[in-house]
Amino acid sequence: MTEHTAFDLVVIGGGPGGYVAALRGAQLGLKVALVEKKHLGGICLNWGCIPTKALLHAADTLRHIRGAATLGLDLAEPGINLGKMVERSRQVAQRLNRGVAHLLKKAGVAVVDGTGVLAGDGVVEVRSDDGSVRLLTAANVILATGARPRALPHVPFDGDRVWSYYDALTPGSLPRSLIVVGSGAIGMEFASFYSTLGVQVTVVEAKPQVLPAGDEEVSAFMCEAFERQGVRVLAGATIDAVERSETGVRVRVSAAGTSEALEADRLLVAIGLTGNVEGIGIENTRVAAEHGRIVTDACGRTAEPGVWAIGDAVGAPMLAHKASHQAVACVERIAGARGDDKHDESWIPACTYSYPQTASVGMTEAQARATGAALKVGRFPLEGNGRAVATGETAGFVKTIFDAQTGALLGAHMVGPEAAELIHGFTLAGSLEATEAEIIGTVFPHPSVSEAMHESALAAFGRALHI
Structure with missing residues (x-):
């Protein structure tokens, strides 16, 4: 029964x-x-x-x-x-x-x-x-x-030559070379991990920039950072064909009007879910x-x-x-403990735990400009932050976007050490509808990387002290 x-x-x-x-x-x-x-x-x-x-x-x-x-x-x-x-x-x-x-x-x-x-x-x-x-x-x-995980059309995951993130998490051995298709958080994190371990990594992204959902300045910085680490990045590239061989994979890629054949031991497909x-x-x-x-x-x-x-x-x-x-x-x-307010997704942070780390919340600059609002944009490089200099982690910056008329925080973007641990400060500020006055009036501890958050808000209104 x-x-x-x-x-x-x-x-x-x-x-x-x-x-x-x-x-x-x-x-x-x-x-x-x-x-x-x-x-x-x-x-x-x-x-x-x-x-x-x-x-x-x-x-x-x-x-x-x-x-x-x-x-x-x-x-x-x-x-x-x-x-x-x-x-x-x-x-x-x-x-x-x-x-x-x-x-x-x-x-x-x-x-x-x-x-x-x-x-x-x-x-x-x-x-x-x-x-x-x-x-x-x-x-x-x-x-x-x-x-x-989504697979490439006509290229199923096989757990051997063509990987999903399941396979990338539990490799039987370290490949000598790896092609990563897709440069969202998953693709960038695995590219960072394998590159650090000495694998020759190539990232292929169909959109014009890596981390395509992110702010353009963050994406450009990350592309340059990866290339300095030896990762080859092909943005605006399409996959024309994938062939499995006895030793690995062969991927035909088109970008900027040219076609190229890439070869590697493994292909990691990270094109989304x-x-x-x-x-x-x-x-x-x-x-x-x-x-x-x-x-x-x-x-x-x-x-x-x-x-x-x-x-x-x-x-x-x-x-x-x-x-x-x-x-x-x-x-x-x-349960009747809440009204019919909608899910507010305006202030959901997104983080990428690669090297360097990135974290963002709210609008990108492009999204904010598309609203037609006048903006105040502040940027502060970690090279001007005492804590970052002391630890040798100066690769990165903090960027804040405000409504010029109301002072409302519209978005914040960070690249650098512990960005994922710091973004909650901007998330909280945005959720509480804080303006530049509240952020500028907040006391940030010294020395800390979080001071760059303060300086970025100051910079947006022409008040930066350490740059």
Whole structure:
């Protein structure tokens, strides 16, 4: 007999959106079930944000050791144990996976293993690997099914010559050469990691600039920084053909009116993600999907009453922190603890943990100018920051964009050490609708890289002190 259990809320997907939704629902007194077919914590924790940062930390440490002589430290040339690097990154992911399981258990969330499928009328079928089916019912269901890597047309991932980020996270050996297609955060981070380990890396980007969603000045700076590190960057380039060989891959690329054949041991395809909208039963409901994303209103509702969707499955920006933020807002609406305010995505920060790091929030300068508003733009190079000079990390800058009439902060962009740890200052300022007066009037600690944030705001209004 099929088991049938009633809940107040069923969440399908256990990533940063799904498990946070389940935890918040439990906090609000709802009886919650979380359906996950493979890994609690989702792609981010198990195969994305977390393990990549473990690898990048190893690369950063290697870079620091190699530069120790400039600090007066005499150290032998470090060796590279790729197996141990990968093993540690997997251990980090596993530790956090267990942590999520503990949090859900402590909160009283019922974790149900299997694939969740909408069956209509508030019913979710959970199909297990052994063929058994469990039925869950709930007045509200949240789809948090995440996303997966997009492949190049007619070039499927094979785990050998053609990699997705799964393969790049767990290489059996270090390739001598690597072509990275796509220069978003994923592509740039892996290009940085492998280049630091001595791999000959070429980045191919179809758009005119790397980090194509970012500010043009940041993208230009990053392109130059990568090329100084020995990474070849081909922007505005298209992939005409990909051939696998016995030893690697051959990629035909066109750029600036010329065609060129690139050869490498491996090809990493990092051209973005597509939402997991198939196989979850939306055809049994009024839930609609377009271009690999579930269609919702500004509050996360789908066309099916009682069915909501959040996170990567609803489209860009595909960021873990966006998914978690949407999760809390969505559950609070379901529980009646929040009104019908829409998801505000104006101040969601984006970070790239390559070397150098980048972090941005709000509008790019081009986006701000497109509004027609008069702008005040401030820039401050880290070469003028005492803390950056003391640590030898002067490659970078801070850029702030303000409305010239109102003084409102419109956007902020950073390149340099710990940019991802500092961007929250601008995120908070933007969320609180701060103007230049509040930022300029804030006391920043000395010596710190954060002082460059202050100086950038000062520079926008002709008041910079250290440049």
